[in-house]
Amino acid sequence: MTEHALPALPTERRPGCPFDPPQELVEAREHSPISRLPFADGHQGLLVTGYDLARSILADPRFSSRKELMKHHPTIDYGDIEVPPAPPGEFLLMDDPRHARYRRPLVGKFTVRRMRLLTERVQQITAEHLDTMEQAGPPADLVTAFAKPIPAIMICELLGVPYEDRGSFQDDIDTFMNGETSDEDLIAAYTAVQEYLAALVAAKRAGPTDDVLSDLLDSDLTDEELRGMALILLAAGLDTTANMLALGTFALLENPEQLAALRADPALAGPAVEELLRYLSVAKQFVRVALEDVELGGHPIKAGTTVILSLGTANRDPERFPGPHRLDLRRQDGGHLAFGHGIHQCLGQQLARVELRVALPALVQRFPTLRLAVPAEQVALRPEIADIYGVKSLPVTWDA
Ligand code: HEM
Secondary structure, three states, X not given: OOXXXXXXXXXXXXXXXXXXXXXXXXXXXXXXXXXXXXXXXXXXXXXXXXXXXXXXXXOOOOEEOOHHHOOOOOOOOOOOOOOOOOOOOOHHHOOOOHHHHHHHHHHHHHOHHHHHOOXXXXXXXXXXXXXXXXXXXXXXXXXXXXXXXXXXXXXXXXXXXXXXXXXXXXXXXXXXXXXXXXXXXXXXXXXXXXXXXXXXXXXXXXXXXXXXXXXXXXXXXXXXHHHHHHHHHXXXXXXXXXXXXXXXXXXXXXXXXXHHHHHHOHHHHHHXXXXXXXXXXXXXXXXXXXXXXXEEOOEEEOOOOEEEEEHHHHOOOOOOOOOOOOOXXXXXXXXXOOOOOHHHOOOOHHHHHHHHHHHHHHHHHHOOOOEXXXXXXXXXXXXXXXXXXXXXXXXXXXXX
């Protein structure tokens, strides 16, 4: 085990480096792929920043995702408060077999083939939003005009959420994810989404339609479980891809030669999206708890230790990705951890890929003179404390 110890989890990125993980994390990885990390309640946790070690832990059943075991938080002291298990259906924070009960019936609905069939619909939605932006004329906030609505419409259509209802719960989900919400507002938003989803499941029971949620009605899943599953899909499907679209555009605008390459060669869309996923790692860190004493690559980890996996730093590991801090859309390395790995590997990754591969090239082709409407340092970034990284807004302009 390294003697390197971080004083606490860094909370901000270096000014002028919005795409790079906090410098302290990059330096920690230079010392060792695993470092000690003091938590707010005095617990001695661990921080994993190396690619190989992060990937091994994600695939190792001796490390748990169970919510009730996550009683230590790097920056919050929960004191004696018991953390309850994840509610039925919210399978992101469960281990198998509980997790598999919910994931298994969904896997077939998010396959590469199924998601490729949606390409035409994504193209249509993208074109409609680009038309609206063009008609309104510059400037625009790319987050509200483009990055948020495209994934929102797709996940709503897949789940059978009426589009008119999107506004209310999109705001509520935003409230969970933005990292700037008081506990009181967080509870209110969670309750509002739960109430909405309860009504939605009841409506599907009364009159099933052609969508993922209705397809699940014939199973032995209870309404409460269906509600939990829908919540996870909505929360994961709305915020992540939206942040990739907006932050991805920002990164391209800041790397004009890469942007020009993508604009010139549509065949670059596939590798470009993989590279942006690696480089930006918007789902930047996840937590696991060791269920037993484990030794990995010579590093002993004691049972009960909370391990923070910094996917953002692992995806910048120079031992895995040469020149890791360079955005290179032609990179051939593959194998990034932006969608995780192991049993919790992102269920919606094929959907996200289709959306990103269609929407980013379409945007840069439609607006050949697209540029930031404010200096880069004035773009409002999400705080590090938010689970998903990104920009709050992205003011852009172009020659009309
Ligand atoms: C670029 C966009 C996305 C990124 C970067 C991303 C990233 C991730 C990551 C890293 C995990 C693993 C979490 C862990 O190991 O604890 C995950 C899980 C998950 N993602 Fe995504 N995701 C994206 C888009 C989506 C979309 C569009 C959906 C909606 C269908 C989705 C649904 C899920 C679900 C349901 C899980 C939990 C899987 C499980 O626990 O078995 N994600 N995602």
